[in-house]
Amino acid sequence: MSTVLEKPLNFSSERRRGERRKHARAAASSATVPREDRQTVGAAVVENPRIRCTDINVHYGSKHAVKNVTLDIGQHEVMAMIGPSGCGKSTFLRCLNRMNDTIDNCRITGDIWLDGLNVNDRAIDVVPLRAKVGMVFQKPNPFPKSIYENIAFGPRIHGLARNKTDLDEIVVNSLQNAGLWQEVKDQLDQLGTSLSGGQQQRLCIARAIAVNPEVILMDEPCSALDPIATAVIENLMSELCAEYSIVIVTHSMQQAARVSHRTAYFHLGDLIEVGTTESVFMNPLHQLTEDYITGRFG
Amino acid sequence: MNKQSNDKHAVAERINAGLARRHAVERLFRCTGLLALLLGLTFLCALFFSIISKGYTAFQQTYIQLEIDFDEQKLDPAGERIYEVLSTADYGGLVKQSLRTAFPAVTSRQEQRLLYDLVSFGAAYHLRDRILADPALIGQISRVWVPASDDVDMLIKGYIKRDVPEAERRLRDVQLAWLDTLETEARLSLQFNTAFFTSGDSREPELAGIWGALMGSILTLAVTLALSFPIGVATAVYLEEFAPRNRWSDLIEVNINNLAAVPSIVFGLLGLAVFINFMSFPRSAPLVGGLVLTLMTLPTIIIASRAALRAVPPSIREAALGVGASKMQTVFFHVLPLALPGMLTGTIIGMAQALGETAPLLMIGMVAFIVDIPSSIFEPATVLPVQIFLWADSPERAFIERTSAAIMVLLGFLIAMNALAVILRKKLERRW
Ligand SMILES: Nc1ncnc2c1ncn2[C@@H]1O[C@H](COP(=O)(O)OP(=O)(O)OP(=O)(O)O)[C@@H](O)[C@H]1O
Ligand SMILES: [Mg+2]
Numbered sequence: 120m121s122t123v124l125e126k127p128l129n130f131s132s133e134r135r136r137g138e139r140r141k142h143a144r145a146a147a148s149s150a151t152v153p154r155e156d157r158q159t160v161g162a163a164v165v166e167n168p169r170i171r172c173t174d175i176n177v178h179y180g181s182k183h184a185v186k187n188v189t190l191d192i193g194q195h196e197v198m199a200m201i202g203p204s205g206c207g208k209s210t211f212l213r214c215l216n217r218m219n220d221t222i223d224n225c226r227i228t229g230d231i232w233l234d235g236l237n238v239n240d241r242a243i244d245v246v247p248l249r250a251k252v253g254m255v256f257q258k259p260n261p262f263p264k265s266i267y268e269n270i271a272f273g274p275r276i277h278g279l280a281r282n283k284t285d286l287d288e289i290v291v292n293s294l295q296n297a298g299l300w301q302e303v304k305d306q307l308d309q310l311g312t313s314l315s316g317g318q319q320q321r322l323c324i325a326r327a328i329a330v331n332p333e334v335i336l337m338d339e340p341c342s343a344l345d346p347i348a349t350a351v352i353e354n355l356m357s358e359l360c361a362e363y364s365i366v367i368v369t370h371s372m373q374q375a376a377r378v379s380h381r382t383a384y385f386h387l388g389d390l391i392e393v394g395t396t397e398s399v400f401m402n403p404l405h406q407l408t409e410d411y412i413t414g415r416f417g
Numbered sequence: 418m419n420k421q422s423n424d425k426h427a428v429a430e431r432i433n434a435g436l437a438r439r440h441a442v443e444r445l446f447r448c449t450g451l452l453a454l455l456l457g458l459t460f461l462c463a464l465f466f467s468i469i470s471k472g473y474t475a476f477q478q479t480y481i482q483l484e485i486d487f488d489e490q491k492l493d494p495a496g497e498r499i500y501e502v503l504s505t506a507d508y509g510g511l512v513k514q515s516l517r518t519a520f521p522a523v524t525s526r527q528e529q530r531l532l533y534d535l536v537s538f539g540a541a542y543h544l545r546d547r548i549l550a551d552p553a554l555i556g557q558i559s560r561v562w563v564p565a566s567d568d569v570d571m572l573i574k575g576y577i578k579r580d581v582p583e584a585e586r587r588l589r590d591v592q593l594a595w596l597d598t599l600e601t602e603a604r605l606s607l608q609f610n611t612a613f614f615t616s617g618d619s620r621e622p623e624l625a626g627i628w629g630a631l632m633g634s635i636l637t638l639a640v641t642l643a644l645s646f647p648i649g650v651a652t653a654v655y656l657e658e659f660a661p662r663n664r665w666s667d668l669i670e671v672n673i674n675n676l677a678a679v680p681s682i683v684f685g686l687l688g689l690a691v692f693i694n695f696m697s698f699p700r701s702a703p704l705v706g707g708l709v710l711t712l713m714t715l716p717t718i719i720i721a722s723r724a725a726l727r728a729v730p731p732s733i734r735e736a737a738l739g740v741g742a743s744k745m746q747t748v749f750f751h752v753l754p755l756a757l758p759g760m761l762t763g764t765i766i767g768m769a770q771a772l773g774e775t776a777p778l779l780m781i782g783m784v785a786f787i788v789d790i791p792s793s794i795f796e797p798a799t800v801l802p803v804q805i806f807l808w809a810d811s812p813e814r815a816f817i818e819r820t821s822a823a824i825m826v827l828l829g830f831l832i833a834m835n836a837l838a839v840i841l842r843k844k845l846e847r848r849w
Contacts (some may be wrong), residue, residue: 218735223662250741260732262751268705272750273740323736 136304152405157186157386159349160404164189169334170215175229175239177210177219184210186388187322188229192334192350197356197365199375200398202385203411208368211385212336214238215366216252217245233334250277253375257339257368259319261311261326266303267323269311270294273330289329295327296359298351317348324355328363328414335359341374372412376400384408468828472821478610478623479565479573481536481599483515485544489556498552506548508541511645512563520595531592537564539612539624562608567622567815569596571606577751587814594626613822617788618804621817623772625808627826629790633703633783633798634772634830640794641714646764649718649755652759656719657726658748659702684713685777693781701782701797709777714767719762725756758842765838769831801827815843 152160164171169193177185185207192198200208210219217238219225231238238248250273261269270290273279280286290307294300298320303314311322316320320340327335337356341349342393356365356378375382375396382399384392384407392399403409428569441837492506516532517523523532540563547561548554564570568587571577583590617629660666688709692698698705729752737747778784784803791798801823808820818829 179472216739218739221735221738245738246741246743248741249739254735254739256732256739258732260730260736261732262736263755272737272742276740276746276750278740325737326740383808 126340139174140397150203152344154406156389156405157389159189159390159393160398161392163190163390164382165193167194169194169196169233170231170238171230172214173230175211175214175227175231177207177214177228178226179210179222180224184388185214188390190383190390190393192364192366193381194364195360195362196358197367199377199379199382200366200368200385201372201375201382202391203387203412204370206385206389207388208385209338212338212366212368213254215217215334215336216249216254216256220245250330251332252334252336253330255320255323255327255335255337255340257342259316259323259343261314261319261322263310264310265308266294266311266314266322267307270326270329273326277330287313293325293329294386296328296355297321298355299325317344317351320344320348321352321355324352328359332363334364334366337365339368339370342370349374372400384411386411468824472728472818472823472825474574475613475822476610477574477607478612479570480562480606480608481565481569482560482562482604482606483512483536483540484519484558485511485515485561486518486558487511487544487548487555492555498555500549503548503552504545506545508548509538511544512536516817520598526675528591531589532595534566535569535592535595537566537621537623539619539621540565542624555580562606564612564623567813570623571814572596573605574818576818597599610822613819616806617790618786618787618799619788620789622811622813622819625816625819627801627804627823629787630799630801630804630823631826631830632791633706633787634800636703636791636794636798637706637710637783637800638768638772640703640800641710642764642768644707644711645718645767647712649715649764649767650722650760652715653704653719653726654748654753656752658752659744672718673716677720680776681774682776682780683715684709685780686828687712689780694773699795699797701785701787701799703791703798704794705781706778706783706798706800707794709781710771710774713774713777714764714771717767717770718760718763721766722756722760725759725763726752726758728757754845760785761838761842761845765835766833772800772827772834773802775800778803801830 126168152158168413170192172188172190172192175185175188175190176183188211195343202208212344213219215231215238218228227239230238233248236243236248238252262272264272267290270293271280271286274286280289291300294303299318302311302318303322311319314322324335324337324340341352344352353374356367357388359365360380367375367379379396381393382396383390384399384403384405386407392403392405394404398404399408400412403412409415489512491510493502494771495502498815513529513533516536517529520532523529543563544561565573568577569592572579572588572593577587579586579593586594590786596605612624613626615628616624616626619625635687688705692705692708693700698708733751734747738744739753742750773783778800782797783799784807785797785799786807787797787799805820805823805827808816808823
């Protein structure tokens with residue numbers, strides 16, 4: 120796994136485009152599973168997973184958005200989810216902390232095991248679950264309150280700080296971990312919404328890690344960021360995965376290749392292929408995966 | 418190449434051709450809007466002008482200065498200065514005597530009665546209040562300003578003309594002569610009408626004041642606000658944030674929207690049946706008025722509050738839920754503060770409606786002639802719009818200006834309420 124981090128795959132776009140034209144035929148032959156086959160290929164199951172999902176199906180009314188997905192998320196792992204728009208990545212991600220509860224006509228079946236707890240059990244309390252499984256949304260959504268309040272909210276409602284000094288420490292640590300401290304240390308009482316987009320996104324990450332979760336879900340956290348802010352967040356993820364498991368949805372294959380250990384490819388609600396990032400990008404087993412990463416689809 | 422540039426030229430041409438029309442339409446739209454605005458403003462100005470020009474004179478009142486002999490023999494022969502004795506003494510007699518001494522030439526009974534008519538019979542209460550406030554005045558002779566009768570007041574303000582024939586005039590020639598005498602002695606003057614702002618209703622226009630109705634309105638609205646705001650907001654929060662969406666919530670929604678359109682008199686009938694007949698609450702009381710108006714304003718507040726809640730971006734809710742806040746914490750810490758300005762707007766609209774409402778109060782007996790100023794929500798009271806209605810219905814000439822003045826007070830109250838709402842909203846408003 121560490122090899123992936125140390126030697127990130129090089130997918131500079133110019134080279135890829137050139138290669139794509141020349142080797143399209145040759146590359147196609149390396150994949151063995153035909154396009155029509157929608158069984159998951161690769162290693163969906165790992166030993167001693169952090170989260171184990173079995174046979175997840177999600178329906179929005181009559182729309183079948185996620186179909187029979189079985190997938191493990193490992194300990195201290197960055198798992199990337201890629202796939203064309205509308206294939207159900209966000210939907211699947213939101214199952215992991217029951218965020219889909221907020222959508223009225225959404226129906227989820229299947230089991231999601233986290234520490235001996237079935238997340239998808241209607242009877243469980245979602246409050247401790249969401250404290251354990253934090254989330255960073257695609258669009259930065261800081262509260263219209265001060266930077267300090269943005270971060271202090273989580274620890275306060277969970278009673279994580281015994282006193283003001285504790286709370287201050289949590290806020291400072293979270294900001295430092297999210298790489299935002301240097302920029303905002305003198306203006307903690309400024310509105311969180313007055314920061315720039317990239318700063319807001321890091322604020323949201325700081326807010327998520329302030330409650331000390333075990334898993335962090337990130338839904339396209341860098342889609343609105345410039346390359347520098349993106350690099351900051353990617354570095355952050357590499358650091359955070361020492362303590363947390365991270366699931367990240369991304370449209371950028373370079374990003375998936377840079378930060379993730381394992382990659383899952385979704386297609387129209389099906390989980391097509393899972394494997395180490397290296398194998399998925401270098402030797403895709405499924406024809407659809409290969410089409411997607413070589414840019415022939417979507 | 419040439420064709421392409423030709424095409425480009427044609428496209429630009431076409432855009433330019435359309436541009437003039439687009440601008441014209443825009444100009445037309447803007448002019449229409451401006452016209453509508455001007456029309457509205459004109460009507461508003463006309464309304465204000467008519468009310469103020471008719472009503473401003475009510476803020477002044479004609480007073481007559483009398484030289485009163487607070488004769489101990491007449492007021493308190495026993496010299497004990499007890500409240501009962503002092504408050505029931507014959508102050509009217511003092512007034513009459515003072516008038517007689519001022520005009521010794523008037524001797525016939527008929528003329529004397531005309532003379533007494535110059536002064537309001539409220540003058541006696543005026544004197545009584547002075548004595549009760551300062552019994553040391555007894556035994557002294559002092560000059561006191563007392564209110565003139567409404568006819569004199571109208572004459573001084575120019576509403577009764579001197580040049581019409583005596584038979585068609587409310588004041589006789591002799592009375593005019595007496596008034597002229599008083600005026601030359603500088604014992605007749607227009608002064609600020611404090612009584613209008615401090616007393617309750619009266620059959621005598623010169624004694625009638627707005628304070629009773631204003632208090633009634635304040636008490637009624639306080640009850641309305643205290644009940645309808647929390648209930649309305651709680652209902653809206655429950656329906657919008659907690660209630661499951663199903664056929665029942667649709668049914669409730671339709672019903673609430675219907676209630677907002679139910680004629681207010683129906684709420685009055687309901688209040689009469691439930692609060693007065695069934696629960697035996699006191700009739701004519703601000704409590705019942707407030708309850709009825711609460712029923713009436715609730716739908717407005719609920720609808721506005723739900724709209725305000727719906728306008729809070731869902732991303733804020735997701736953010737709070739995402740860090741593990743319970744639904745309750747999400748709503749109270751994040752959603753409600755953002756929705757509050759909108760809720761306040763709805764509430765103020767509801768309150769303004771309630772302030773101007775007469776029909777439902779008709780049914781529960783708040784349309785009554787009430788002299789005393791209500792000091793609690795259980796005492797009989799009337800409200801500003803009802804007071805306006807009652808005065809507008811009175812035959813005396815002097816009530817016309819008082820009606821307009823009461824409308825001004827009502828508008829002032831409304832403006833104060835709205836200003837408060839704007840200030841509150843500005844304070845609470847947050848960007849996101
Ligand atoms: N609230 C919803 N109600 C109904 N259908 C929904 C809802 N949210 C998503 N869907 C449907 O579910 C499918 C999967 O949506 P999802 O948001 O998971 O896609 P995604 O993979 O995250 O796409 P993107 O990359 O564009 O974010 C889509 O076809 C979408 O139409
Ligand atoms: Mg998505």
